[in-house]
Amino acid sequence: MGRIAQWCFVITLLTGCKSTSTPDTGGDLPAAYVRPFIGASTSTGKAGTYHGLGKTFPGATTPYGLVQVSPNTITGGDNGSGYSYExxxxxxxxxxQMSGIGWYGDxxxxxxxxxxxxxxxxxxxxxxxxxxYRSHYAKDQEQASAGYYSTLLSDYNVRAEATAAPHSxxxxxxxxxxxxxxxxxxxxxxxxxxxxxxxxKVVDDHTIKGWMQCTPDGGGWGNGDGHANYTVYxxxxxxKPFRKFGVWSADIPDQWTRKREDVESDRYQQRVAEANVLxxxxxxxxxxxxxxxxxxxxxxxQVMLRAGISFVSMEGAQHNLESEITDWNFDAVRQRAVDVWNDALGKMTVSGGTDDEKSIFYTALYHxxxxxRAFADVDGSFTGGDGKVHQASGYTRRTIFSGWDVFRSQFPLQTIINPSLVNDMSNSLIALAHESNRDYLERWELLNAYSGCMIGNPAISVMADAYNKGILKVDDKALLDLAVKTSERFGNGDKGYFYxxxxxxxxxxxxxxxxxxxVLASAMGKDSLAKVYLAKGQNYRNIFNDSVNWFRPRxxxxxxxAWPKEGRLKEWLGSIESNPYQQGWFVPQDIPGMVALMGGDARVKDDLVHFFEQAPKDFLWNLYYNHANEPVHHVPFLFNYVKAPWLTQKWTRQICGRAYQNSVEGLVGNEDVGQMSAxxxxxxxxxxxxxxxxxxxxxxxPVFDKVSxxxxxxxxxxxxxxxVAENNSPTNVYIQRATLNGADYNKTFIDFxxxxKGGELHLVMGDKPNEHFGADAR
Known part of the structure; x- marks a missing residue:
């Protein structure tokens, strides 16, 4: 196959490929609306909290690509993307690069x-x-778009431009x-x-190759606590051929520790500044x-550099480069990146809405x-959890599973638009467990590392959902065995609650x-096992305390x-990155049971209204509806379950309009590897x-008149x-009536x-709630 065809082939999720000599963002095609600067800030001052804002990166990448070529503004601190606009x-x-993460990044x-x-x-x-060697840069000349980044390094008067292919x-x-x-x-x-x-190693007069070993001793993910241990080749x-070239080598004493705070120290940087030049x-x-x-x-x-990257070998890096970028036509590489982004983003087409809303939407879809991302080389080889090189069979090996975040929205979205991706990640996590001789599924995986970051067993959620939807192609026995062992190793135990x-x-x-x-056991016909675990799903009741009428740690x-004077607003009271008021709404498996415990539909509706009305206008970090963090992301939809669906309609439109902006500070919280945008x-x-x-x-x-x-x-x-949302507008936010494929539809949900199976959900919108819509629901 030809070189361009090879390059397109490695983006297995996409179809179609074009080649042109000059970059073309495609006018109204989706890539033209992508604004990679949205969320590209870690500013704690503007966020009002230590968690910062979106923490995205503005550099060039391709859909789910192994390589991201991006500017880096700082090495240390809580700056996981490597870049912050300010x-x-x-x-x-x-x-x-990593996208939208905290915990010091990697x-x-x-x-x-x-x-x-x-x-x-x-x-x-x-x-x-x-x-x-760092340089100031001209903010007014900084540009970023899908597959491209550029700025002027003003200290050197050098214009820098970046583009990317999947592995190079x-x-x-x-x-x-x-x-x-x-x-x-x-x-x-x-x-x-x-x-x-x-x-x-210098290979010839214009080529080098090598590797960089990254272990927990060098900090990185969680400053080493995340156990990231990988080698980049x-x-x-x-x-431009080498005429004068060389290597610098800093003499770092054996007894020096080398984590984040050490590397940032004046002592360490002075030693690097005095490096021997060979x-x-x-x-x-x-x-x-x-x-x-x-x-x-x-x-x-113009002087150019092209590089292939691999997590397998130097030979793999070479093959990756030679399969994707074979000449020095920068604009052609950039155009191919634009083309594949248009194909990927074209899975969803929106009409209506403002240009800003389209930019927010397509940038969110981009994120x-x-x-x-792909973890395998172009030939399918990857380094497994055992440190050995493997070839995946029937799936593409992938990495970076921010489980606690992405099980909520990112993977439910991908089950619709990219089911093969969900299948890939599920198989990758199952294979990793076997390669590592572990008996559980990792909750936050980074380059084969078992980081243990955050809580819960989100991989089980992702796989149960995908299996229930009929899109998971896995070894059933292996999956169920791991789900059971994971639940037993990390769960509520014999007491039925976590203390x-x-x-x-x-x-x-x-x-x-x-x-x-x-759910998994039931879908696989294991009825007795299903009965046991479905019953465990009721363990949420064990921490509901009638004296405070809320969930309370035991x-x-x-x-x-002890119940504090702040009550359920007390941050970190039995709750991770939240308070009991925020975390307590998380009983998705049994919302009717939760509502009954809390006092019934009317009482819960009033409590939810209070929860939203007390939130600040910008939805930045706060004690009530805190869209900046994941535990509450499902809560706007709970009105659908208490006979007030018009309030779900009201508040989701409010959140879309107030928590997402076409600006650098356009994400109110960490992007968290796709969750906030999904x-x-x-x-x-x-x-x-x-x-x-x-x-x-x-x-x-819906925000838009039509979404396909x-x-x-x-x-x-x-x-x-x-x-389709007929008569949609910023004031006509309430659903009056609906049809599904032409037949009247009076439910507040639709089955996957x-x-x-395809078709059309047609909504007629108005400026006042129709309290009868959804009367047939649930």
């Missing part, structure tokens, strides 16, 4: 920086003049006239820490290495298509995923924890799945499902089977 300097352009490997003048081997510090990337630097121009690569650099050992080529070195291995190629440049001379810590959050989430295990002996995509389309594991999607008020969803013919009989 920072004034750039350290360089890395080829791997990746940010293979950091490339164009410089002029004397060689500097340390990155320096933000705000410290002339202290390293390309940088184009436009230099001024200078006797001492350079491209340098910091091989030690890593978000939240450092790689602990590096290797580089690279194969990089320059279009001119003309053709091979080196060490603790803190970098490589540089130096040359005189003419005015406006849901970064992870779970060790965060008792409300843990008890409620374990009750839900134990119910999910029951001690090991069964007595209740919520918007679903809600703005008029749908939301409150309980993954059940087949129902709740209906709400292309269905995968390999999984579904239907070709397209469309939601009805979505994927």
């Amino acid at each position: 920072h004034t300097t750039i350290e360089g352009f890395a080829f791997t 990746l940010g490997n293979f950091l490339v920086m164009p410089t002029t003048g004397p060689l500097k081997t340390s990155r320096g510090k933000e705000g410290g003049p002339n202290t390293g 990337g390309m940088l184009r630097f436009t230099f001024p006239q200078h006797d001492q121009a350079r491209i340098q690569i910091d091989l030690a650099r890593r978000v939240g820490g450092t790689s602990v050992r590096q290797y580089v 690279f194969y990089a080529q320059f279009n 001119d003309s070195a053709t091979e080196a291995e060490g603790k803190h290495l970098g490589f540089f190629s130096e040359f005189p440049s003419t005015a406006n001379e 849901t298509m970064i992870d779970p 060790q810590s965060l008792g409300i959050s843990n008890t409620l989430e374990y009750a839900y995923t134990e119910w999910c295990t029951g 001690k090991e002996d069964g007595s209740w924890e 919520w918007y995509v679903l809600a703005a389309s008029g749908l939301y799945q409150v309980c993954p594991g059940k087949s129902q999607y709740d209906i709400t008020s 969803i292309a269905l995968d013919p390999k999984y579904y009989d239907g070709k397209q499902f469309t939601i 089977a009805d979505i994927v």
Whole structure:
């Protein structure tokens, strides 16, 4: 097959490929609406909390690609994406990034920086003049779009441009006239820490290859507590032959620790600044290495670098590059990235709404298509949890599963628009458990690491939901065995509640995923086992305390924890990143039972109204409806369950309009690997799945007049499902009546089977609630 055809083939989720010589965003095609700067800030000041804002990255990537070529503004701190818009300097352009995460982040490997003048081997510090190779950049010249990023590095007067292919990337630097121009690569650099050992070899007069070993001793994910342990391999080529080149090597004493705070210290950075420079070195291995190629440049001379990245081998990195980028036509690579983004984003087509709303929607959809990313090379090989190289059979190996976040919206969305992705991630987690000789499913997976981050058993939720929808192609016995063992290892135990810590959050989430295990067992015909676990789904009742009329943590002996004067507004009272008021609504598997405990429909409706009306206008971090964090994301749809669906319609439209903006601060909380954006995509389309594991999607008020969803013919009989909102407007937010495929429809939910068989849900909108709509519901 031809080179362009090869390049398109590796994006297995997409179809179609075009080739043009100049970049074309496609006018009204979806990629033209993507604004990668939305959410690209970690600012705690603007967020009003230590959690910061969206924490997305603005650089170039492809749908679910292994490579992301993006500017990095700072190494340390709670800056998981490597970039924050308010920072004034750039350290360089890395080829791997994470999207929207906290906990100090990881990746940010293979950091490339164009410089002029004397060689500097340390990155320096933000705000410290002339202290390293970092540079100020011109904010007014910064550009980002799907598959492309550009800015002017003002300290060097160098324009930097980035684009990406699935397993490789390309940088184009436009230099001024200078006797001492350079491209340098910091091989030690890593978000939240450092790689602990590096290797580089000069292959020929324009090629290098090597690797960077990243262990928990070097910080990274959770400053090492996340157990991220991986090696990044690279194969990089320059279009300008080496004349003067070399390696720098910092002498890091064996007794020095090398986590985030150590690497950020003046002592460490001074040692890096004093690194030995080994001119003309053709091979080196060490603790803190970098490589540089130096040359005189003419005015406006363009010097380019292209690199393949692999988590398998240097040979894999070379093959990745040679399969995807074979020449120096930067604009053609960029155009191919735009084309595949248009294909991927074209799975959903919206009409109506403002241009800002379309930008918010397609950028949100774009952010849901970064992870779970490919972890395998173009030939399908990957490094498994046992450290050995494997070939996947029947699925694509994927990584970065932010389970506690993404089981809520991201995966319910993907079951509709990208079912093969859900199948891939499920098989990847099952295979990882077997490769690692573990008897459980990881809750937050990063490059094979069992980080244990957050709580619950979200992988069971994802797989039970996908299995119940008929889209999971796995070994049933292996899946059920792992679900049971995971539930027994991490669950509510014999007491029927969790008492060790965060008792409300843990008890409620374990009750839900134990119910999910029951759903799996039932779907597989294991009725006796199903009965046991479906019953465990009722364990939420064990922590409901009548004296406070709410969920309350219990001690090991069964007595209740003290109830504070703040009551259910007390942050962290038995609740992770929340309070009991926020966490207590999480009983998706049995909402009628929860409502009965809380006093019935009328009382719960009033409590929900209070919950929303006390939230701030911008929905930033607060003690009530806190859209900035995941535990409450299903709560707007609970009005559908207490005979007040018009309030679901009202509040979802309010959240879409107030919590999402076409701006850098346009996400009120961490993107969390697609979750925050997936919520918007679903809600703005008029749908939301409150309980993954059940087949129902709740209906709400769409932002757009029409949303069309292309269905995968390999999984579904239907070709397209469309939601039409007649008479829709910013004031006409209430559903008056509905039809499904022409027949009257008076329910506040739709079954997944009805979505994927194709057809049309037609909603007629008005400016006043129709309290009779939904009378046939549930």
